[in-house]
Structures are given as C-alpha cells and as structure tokens.
Amino acid sequence: MITMTEIARLTGVSQPTVSRVLNGNQAVNPKIRERVLACAREHDFQPNVMAQSLVGSKTHLIGVVLTDISNSFFADLVKYLEREARASGYSLILFNTDYDPEHEKESLDVVRRYRVDGLVAVPVDERAAGWSGMVRKLDIPTVVITKKVEGMDSVYVSHEEAGAQVGRHFLEEGFEEYIFFGNTEDVKYQGFAKALEKKDPEFRRRLTVISSKKEREIRAALEQYYSRERKRTGIFAYNDRRAVQMLGILQRMGVRVPEEAGLVGFDNTYMCEFLYPRLSSVAQPNEEMASIAMGRLLYKIAHPEDSRTEDHPLQAKLVKRDSSVRQKK
Amino acid sequence: MITMTEIARLTGVSQPTVSRVLNGNQAVNPKIRERVLACAREHDFQPNVMAQSLVGSKTHLIGVVLTDISNSFFADLVKYLEREARASGYSLILFNTDYDPEHEKESLDVVRRYRVDGLVAVPVDERAAGWSGMVRKLDIPTVVITKKVEGMDSVYVSHEEAGAQVGRHFLEEGFEEYIFFGNTEDVKYQGFAKALEKKDPEFRRRLTVISSKKEREIRAALEQYYSRERKRTGIFAYNDRRAVQMLGILQRMGVRVPEEAGLVGFDNTYMCEFLYPRLSSVAQPNEEMASIAMGRLLYKIAHPEDSRTEDHPLQAKLVKRDSSVRQKK
C-alpha cells in the first residue's frame, strides 16, 4: 500500500509536503498540490491510522465490550452505536464476552493494547468484585450502557420503574394473580413487586415465580399452577424471547391470552407487532440510549480534564397490546 | 499508559532488553527478567499494537463489513466470527453498511486505513458494477460470506438448493397451491420454483407472490387470495421475520395453520421452537459458516503467496415443524 514517503518520491517533493497537501492544513503551491493529489488518487492512498495514532495519540477506535451480540437487543444497540461513531469519524472494535468474566478481562486487555480512545461496556456483572475498579484502572474514557454503575458514566433504562409500569398495568387490567418469568434478582422484578405490593400487601401469596428456561420444566410449572382454580393471571416475562416461549406454551396448553392470562414481555422487539395476539412489551429507547452513550463518550474523549461522571437514567415505556389488554366491544 | 522505554528507565536496562523479556524470545539474565516482569506487572503493561503493527506490518485486526448487524442472522454470525478470531489472537473491527453502497465504500476505505490483516464481507450487492473489482483492489485477504462471488473466496449456503428443499417438502406434504412471500429475484425463489416446476410444469398458475412488507398490503393480498375457494396452500417466507408476520396475519384472519396453509420460514431463529404452531424453517449452519470463513481467512493471511480462490457452498437444512406438517394420529 502506498505511503506518503512513496508519493513524495514519485512527485519529487518531501514527505511533509505530501502530508500538508493531503491534510489540507497549510498553503502549498497549487501546482504541487495538484501533482500530489493526482498521485494519491491514482494509487488510492489511505493514511495508515496506526502511524497516525502513534504520533497523534488518537486511534479513532471505540472499544465495544458486551455480553452477547446475538441478542437482538444488543445487536440493535451496536447498530446505533456504529452509526453514531461513524458520523464522528470513529470505528468500533467489538468484543463479545459471552457472559464469561475471563473473556471480559481478556477483551479489556486487548482494548488497552489498541489504545482505543473510548470504551462502551456492557458488564457481565457490574457488581462483581473489582469490576469497576478494573475498568477504572484502564484509564480510558468509558460509558457503561444498559446498567448503572456507581461512580461511572452510565446510560440505562430504569428497570425498576419499567417493572413497576408492568405491575401497575396488571392492576389496571384487573389481573388478580401473577407469574414472574425470570430471575427474582432482576431489578425489573423488584419494581414489579413493589408496585403490586403497594396496592396489595399480601400480593406475594398471589405470585408464582418461574425461572427455568427449559420448556419441559416451564410447562410442568404451569400445569401445576393451573391444577387449581385460577383468577385472571398477569404474566411478566423478563424479555421477549421468554415471552414468546411462554406464549407458545400457553397456547399449546389451551390457556387463552389475554382472557385467562395476560402476557407482557420486555424489549419490544419487532415480532411483538407480528404475533397473535400482539405482544405487550416494555420498549427500551435503544437509539436514544446509543446516541446518548456515544455522545457522552465523545465528549469525555474531547474533554479529558472533565472528570465528572454522569448518570443517564432513561424511561422505558410499556407498549400495551392485545396480549395483556382485554378486548373492548 | 506505560511503555517499554519507561519500563527500561525504571529498571535501568535498555528498551530492547525489555522487549526481549516481554516477548520471551531470547535468553536474558534471570535477575533482569524478574525485575522487568515485576515492573511490567505492577504497571499493567500492555504493548501498543499500533506500534507493533507499524513495524511488523500485522495489525491482528479483521475487518467485518456487513449489511445489517441488527438482523439476528448476521448478529449470530458475528458472534461466531468473533469467537474464532479471538481464538487466533485477532480482533474485529465492525462496520454496518445498512445496505447503503456509500457506507460500504466508506467502510472499505476505513478498513484499508487500519491496514486490517483480513476482511470478511457481506456485500450490499455483489453483482453491482465494480463491487468485486473494488474489493479486489483493496489487496486485502478477503472472504465473502453468505453470498457467492465469482473469483473470490466465498462461504455461503446454497439458497437455490434450500429453496428447492422447501418446494419438495410442499410436494410431499400435498400442498397444491403456493405463496412465495418475498422478492422473486431471490435465489431461494428460483430453487423453490424450479423444484415445483419439475413436478408440475404449470405450477406458476398455482403460485401467488407477495412482496410487500406492510401488514395492510399483505393482509389485502391474502384476503384477495382467499376470496376464492382454495386448496391447501404452502407458504414460503423468505426469512423468519416475515414468517412470523405472516403467521400472525393468518391467525388474525382465522386461517388454520397447517391445515389450510402450511408455512415455512428461513434462518431457523430461536423463536421457531417457541411459536404456536412451531415454525418450520430452513436452518443455515451459522457456526460452521463462520468457522470456515474465518479459518479460510486466517489461512490466506498466513499464506499470501497462495492466490487460489475457494468456493464453500454449504448445505442448508429444512427443519420440519408443526407449521407445515399435517398432524399425525
């Protein structure tokens, strides 16, 4: 691949002159300018970013370290992050930790080796011993996304409030028993439970939790659940994947949705609109989240002296659809 | 961030010695070795890849330029590509073209600027004037994935054969009328049509094509379709997204699946197993595809003198589920 020095040789000028022409900084003799530009175009010159960053100490790379790119929620996020980065002349170097702290550690090392200008991280477990210390020690402008980490810039959706929205929705719709499909350590669950408890201090007696991801076990749990007489049940699944799974199982069991069981998912993925019945789901503002995160990151890169830390809680929004709303008329 | 020169200063040796210690190449005085290693550990030294590549002319970067990361099929692919790359000490620099040739061109420029060691590409339109010329001119080891490009290494699934499988499946299951939901320029369609035509030269009279992505239009088309008496209809959707959409519409219309209409999707995404009825779909061997592509790419990087080009057509496999198979018993 052609270099500035090579172009300089071909056009009979010095390398810095070529640099000046190509960067359009200072004034140069129009004739030389043309000659150099022509030569550069002819050989399709592209500056070596590696060399540029070596001298300029800017790599124009943003490290993205996340847990699972195959999850369409994150894939979506990456798409928007890439768009924002590209618009500002940055590129993404991507790492998938697969929820493995080892991979995460490894990725952070590599990220440092590339001297990325900034880092967008979705931690495997932000509460794990030393995670935030580890990241802070990298000394790279960082924004945590989808999670809140104390003392670090975080852009996230309040899962607690989101869960509460679902709880309130269930109350409005007159559900009287509840199933949470997921892990109760999830903040979504906390908010959900709190909202319900507020109206009904004894709601836990009317709550069933299903955590398994295996169809057989889920089905068994549901069959046991339905082995007694039930009132209208509101089911909250911790993401759309699980919600679709749940919907399928309910349908196979012959439970009518939403008449007997209302269902709400999380992430508002494209299929919500397609399913029958259409699936209610909590929408996270993905594009906004990516945009704010990248905007904040670029600001931090541009203002390294500003060591303040910002918290960006965003609002999720429950999109109510047929799966949890009683048919009118 | 600490450098070798800095470590050299701190430990009172020369910088090349530090390099030797850290790379473990040549023998060095054990005492010095320890001293240097200790210092490196203490400051968590990570070599500057930019500097390394400047001299070594290897960046350990693989450029990934694809059309739409938010499509879970590609997201899945990226996950496996990343895994393979990581295993060989490479990292991914990711570009999302969003099906825009401008973005694609731009991405390829940036990829060159970073002097990536290899490129994995999903072209926006591999038949577009100059695409393959453009990529070839980059002079970077490249593997095209999911598409076949003459004269370039390609790893892909034969969509023609995949479509044919669906056609044969419809024949076996006794469908007598057909809907193709997608664009007829798609090779899937060609294979599908050919397979059916073989048995029934006049099958086109029994074929309806729906290309719109808008629910209203699709529904209108279906209503028109069902305005006359119909035999059992086999519907082939060009991907699972569309298949789910189609399924929802059919269910809303009260068309029974698979009794009145059989449905087959494409990509075999996770939800196929969850839906009711479970969705038949053509499975592409994603992991294998990523693994072969990356393997081939690494080979080409390691053997730049070998300019042969390899074609890797893989077999898709139709996974038959309830949505297209008559219930037994």
Next chain:
DNA sequence: TTGTACGCGTTATCAA
C-alpha cells in the same frame, strides 16, 4: 512555500 530533523512505541539487526 518548502525541506530537514525528530519523535511516537515497537521489532529486528547488528556489534560489543
């Protein structure tokens, strides 16, 4: 307006 000289952080080649 242009060229010389230097430095960024490494690796590699020498000579010591």
Next chain:
DNA sequence: TTGATAACGCGTACAA
C-alpha cells in the same frame, strides 16, 4: 547476554 541503531508511516516544529 546486552545495548546501540535503524526502521515502520506519519505529524509537527523549525529553519531555510
């Protein structure tokens, strides 16, 4: 076994 020294491709101060 170690240390000078050059080189990679570029940007930038400085001198001309």
